[in-house]
Amino acid sequence: MLRFLELEICQDLFSEAEDDDSKSLTCAEWEILEELANLLQPFEEVTKSLSYNESCISEVIPTIKTLHFCLSQQKVSSPLAFFKADLExxxxKRFEDLESNINFTMSTFLDPRFKTVFFSTNCFVKIKEYMEMTLIKDDNEANDNVNTIPMKEDSGNLQDALKEIIASSHTKSCTNLILEAEIDLYLKQELLNRSSPTSKWWEKMKGIFPNLSKLVHRFLSTPSSIIYNERLLFRIRKYFGQ
Incomplete structure (x- = not known):
């Protein structure tokens, strides 16, 4: 469409040479076409951005919300009003459940370029709850303790059981307090530049945020699309002549 707009003068000259105005667009039609190109321009930018080799799933929520914002700010004439409303x-509708997917929300939060910028308060609360449960579960599994109190069948000592319950509760409380401190400190850090690699930032900061860094490998390693994988498979098939 942009290429066609660039050929506007050529189209008009061709119509004049052919002496046939029916082959040329009117001024109003050219204006509508240019307006449509401007309206769809953000979609092209989003497609290119999320198709980048190093694009991560953490970019999806910020990108979609930015796209919503761009569309809401676009002013269009009456011929395109219905098209714009339908587009929005x-x-x-397509992305209304995006924040309910923990993979998207966690990866966005753990991306130092975005953190909580694109989240509501309720969504952030759910993220914290999920992190607490995940880290406690990981700690329990590491200690061969899956949220149950081991009881010896030949022992009826309630005092021992009570001590184990208290110890388990104490472990959870400590984990929550440590995580709260890490999250507060993490949020106080300046947002990373949009073009800076997140992997290098976390490599440098993993000693300061040991608990959060455990989750980074799980959530910041997923690509935002399958386009790069498809490109790679295409090159492999081409290499082997298939």
Whole structure:
């Protein structure tokens, strides 16, 4: 479409040479076409951004919300008003459940370029709850203790059981307090530059945020799309002549 707009003068000259105005667009039609190109421009930028080799799943929520914002700010003439409204409606419907997916929300939060910028308060609360449960579960599994109190069948000592319950509760409380401190410190750090690699930032900061860094490998390693994988498979097939 942009290429066609660039050929506007050529199209007009061709119509004049052919002496046939029916082969040329009117001024109003050119204006609508240019307006449509501007309206769809953010979609092209989003497609390119999320198709990048190093693009991560953490970029999806910020990108979609930014796209919503761009569309809401776009002013269009009456011929394109219905098209724009339909575009916004379908975009909202397609991604309305994005924040309910813990993979997207966790990866966005753990990305030092975004953190909580694109989240509501309720969503952030759910993220914290999930992190607490995940880290406690990981600690329990590391200690061969899966949220149950081991009881000896030949022992009826309630005092021992009570001590184990208290110890388990104490472990959970300590984990929550440590995690709260890490999250507070993490949020106080300046946002990373948009073009800076997140992997290098976390490599440098993993000693300061040991608990959060455990989750980074799990959530910041997923690509935002399968395009790069498809490119790689295409090159492999081409290499082996298949």
């Amino acid at each position: 409606s379908n975009l909202k």
